[in-house]
Each structure stands twice: as C-alpha cells, then as structure tokens.
Amino acid sequence: MSKSRLTELLPLNLPLPPELEMWRKALLRTLPSPVTGELTLFAGEPLKVIVAFDQEGAEVLLPMQESAMSSVSRHKPVPQGKILLATGTVEQLQRLVGETIALRIKSFRECACCGRRVPQELLGSLNGAPACRNCLQGRRFLF
Numbered sequence: 001m002s003k004s005r006l007t008e009l010l011p012l013n014l015p016l017p018p019e020l021e022m023w024r025k026a027l028l029r030t031l032p033s034p035v036t037g038e039l040t041l042f043a044g045e046p047l048k049v050i051v052a053f054d055q056e057g058a059e060v061l062l063p064m065q066e067s068a069m070s071s072v073s074r075h076k077p078v079p080q081g082k083i084l085l086a087t088g089t090v091e092q093l094q095r096l097v098g099e100t101i102a103l104r105i106k107s108f109r110e111c112a113c114c115g116r117r118v119p120q121e122l123l124g125s126l127n128g129a130p131a132c133r134n135c136l137q138g139r140r141f142l143f
C-alpha cells in the first residue's frame, strides 16, 4: 500500500463547502485584526471573538475568563450560538459575531492606574485596585 493512498484516507484539512468558504472569506474582511487560525478564527488583540467553522456551519464563541482576583487566568470560551449553512445566512453570522464582540468589550475593566479598559485576564491587583499588566510591570510589582 503506497503512502499517498494512506493519506487520502485521512480526513485531514477537509475543505469547507464552497458556500461556507464564502462565509469565512466575508467574515475575514470584517473581523477585528489581527486574525489568526484557519478554520477556527481568533480575532482581535486582546482577543475579542472566536469563530469555529466545520462542515455544517460556524459556531461563535465569546472568549471568557474566570474572576479577576484569581491568579490563574483560565480561558474558557462560551458558545454564543451556531449558524448552520442549511438554515442560516451569513448576515445572521455577522450579527452574532457583532453581538459577541460587543459583549466581550463590555466585560473589559478599567485599570485603576492608567484608565485603559482591558480584559479581566490581563488585570492584576495593585493595593487592592485593579491594574493592568503594563502598569504592574512598570512598577516591578510581584504577584
């Protein structure tokens, strides 16, 4: 049995249905940059939204983190919904992505030092007040 024959049997890099690939391309134009990933898109710096494509459609996930006071930052995306190619439209997908980004930005908290709004996972605590990593590093603050 030849090697190429074997790789043909493996469902690696299965291409998306053409219409779904169009959704992905349309989304790539509107997502906040930078965008990394191929079938699962991670958009924004700090991360604002995750969109995971499969053969059936696209799932939108809200990047989430546990409490600000925890020293361990755990990233646990929360599914916001899945738009199926069979029953949904790219407009529905774009709307869901927009809502998820708005939700994410709303969860950002203000740094007590510099006033920048940052995701909770980038916030530490300085004398009991929320402070971003930049400010903490500037002060050589040790956790």
Ligand SMILES: [Zn+2]
Pocket (backbone or CB within 6 Å): 111, 112, 113, 114, 115, 116, 131, 132, 133, 134, 135
């Ligand atoms: Zn700061």
